[in-house]
Amino acid sequence: xxxxxxxxxxxxxxxxxxxxxxxxxxxxxxxxxxxxxxxxxxxxxxxxxxxxxxxxxxxxxxxxxxxxxxxxxxxxxxxxxxxxxxxxxxxxxxxxxxxxxxxxxxxxxxxxxxxxxxxxxxxxxxxxxxxxxxxxxxxxxxxxxxxxxxxxxxxxxxxxxxxxxxxxxxxxxxxxxxxxxxxxxxxxxxxxxxxxxxxxxxxxxxxxxxxxxxxxxxxxxxxxxxxxxxxxxxxxxxxxxxxxxxxxxxxxxxxxxxxxxxxxxxxxxxxxxxxxxxxxxxxxxxxxxxxxxxxxxxxxxxxxxxxxxxxxxxxxxxxxxxxxxxx
Ligand code: SAM
Ligand code: SF4
Numbered sequence: 001x002x003x004x005x006x007x008x009x010x011x012x013x014x015x016x017x018x019x020x021x022x023x024x025x026x027x028x029x030x031x032x033x034x035x036x037x038x039x040x041x042x043x044x045x046x047x048x049x050x051x052x053x054x055x056x057x058x059x060x061x062x063x064x065x066x067x068x069x070x071x072x073x074x075x076x077x078x079x080x081x082x083x084x085x086x087x088x089x090x091x092x093x094x095x096x097x098x099x100x101x102x103x104x105x106x107x108x109x110x111x112x113x114x115x116x117x118x119x120x121x122x123x124x125x126x127x128x129x130x131x132x133x134x135x136x137x138x139x140x141x142x143x144x145x146x147x148x149x150x151x152x153x154x155x156x157x158x159x160x161x162x163x164x165x166x167x168x169x170x171x172x173x174x175x176x177x178x179x180x181x182x183x184x185x186x187x188x189x190x191x192x193x194x195x196x197x198x199x200x201x202x203x204x205x206x207x208x209x210x211x212x213x214x215x216x217x218x219x220x221x222x223x224x225x226x227x228x229x230x231x232x233x234x235x236x237x238x239x240x241x242x243x244x245x246x247x248x249x250x251x252x253x254x255x256x257x258x259x260x261x262x263x264x265x266x267x268x269x270x271x272x273x274x275x276x277x278x279x280x281x282x283x284x285x286x287x288x289x290x291x292x293x294x295x296x297x298x299x300x301x302x303x304x305x306x307x308x309x310x311x312x313x314x315x316x317x318x319x320x321x322x323x324x325x326x327x
Pocket of ligand 2: 021022023024025028029067068069097119323
């Protein structure tokens with residue numbers, strides 16, 4: 001198992017497949033002024049597989065595809081098949097807005113994907129299209145149903161709550177777990193970059209403590225569930241519920257001490273910590289020196305992983321936004 005200089009076990013690689021997206025969530029992507037990576041800058045399926053093999057050889061076991069919107073990659077099924085075929089890949093999951101899952105859920109499951117996390121910020125059509133802009137509740141809902149019937153379970157749903165956008169929805173979203181064995185997780189909003197999204201993230205921030213209080217006032221006490229320390233979500237159950245309500249609180253309760261992850265950007269950089277700018281280029285090394293070079297860089301990337309974020313001092317990732325790192 002790869003250990004960093006602070007003795008954390010880093011065994012989870014989040015692979016961003018693209019910086020493009022079919023939505024423009026207000027806290028993630030601006031509508032105007034975006035320039036996406038040209039195709040030749042993206043890692044190819046063979047290159048992604050080479051990085052994953054190198055990661056397994058140094059002890060990584062968990063892999064997740066993200067983006068941008070990973071389902072926009074035309075070669076997604078090829079990529080998933082290549083990674084799932086690698087001996088030593090334990091968990092293989094994907095984070096998605098779910099819109100393309102009605103067509104993709106079955107082929108993805110057949111290619112070896114185990115499960116998906118689907119992003120759903122509201123059940124209210126107008127509020128959803130205000131926060132996720134081009135998103136529609138019924139599209140995402142069909143994606144959730146497709147994932148469930150393809151066996152991409154347990155279904156985990158994620159919402160980012162922004163005051164004045166969807167904070168009225170938290171009770172209804174948490175209540176989804178009463179009848180269904182789904183996990184519903186509330187992710188605290190974080191600032192990235194210098195543009196309008198980071199302004200929304202700072203001005204409309206609402207803590208998970210407040211969200212939790214609102215849920216408990218209406219739906220009763222949340223009982224804590226035992227958890228794995230490297231799981232960023234603190235998990236609870238509502239009275240009589242089948243599913244799980246989770247809180248991911250990087251801002252109010254940082255979990256950097258237990259962080260087990262490394263990120264690979266779509267343009268082939270190891271991004272060492274979500275909320276810091278430190279990166280190491282592997283695409284050039286891979287293209288010029290082959291897969292052995294990746295293993296060495298990955299070992300260094302693990303070693304030099306920052307101790308944690310410094311959001312409370314106003315320090316966060318300036319060079320990239322969430323969609324360019326892979327959330
Ligand atoms: N497009 C996919 C999706 O939305 O699930 C995958 C990529 S998206 C960047 C991954 C996750 O990051 C989503 O759950 C999204 O809500 C979350 N996210 C995006 N911007 C964020 C921000 N500023 N703070 C906290 N979470 C954010
Ligand atoms: Fe796209 Fe996901 Fe960012 Fe929303 S959060 S804009 S769906 S990448």
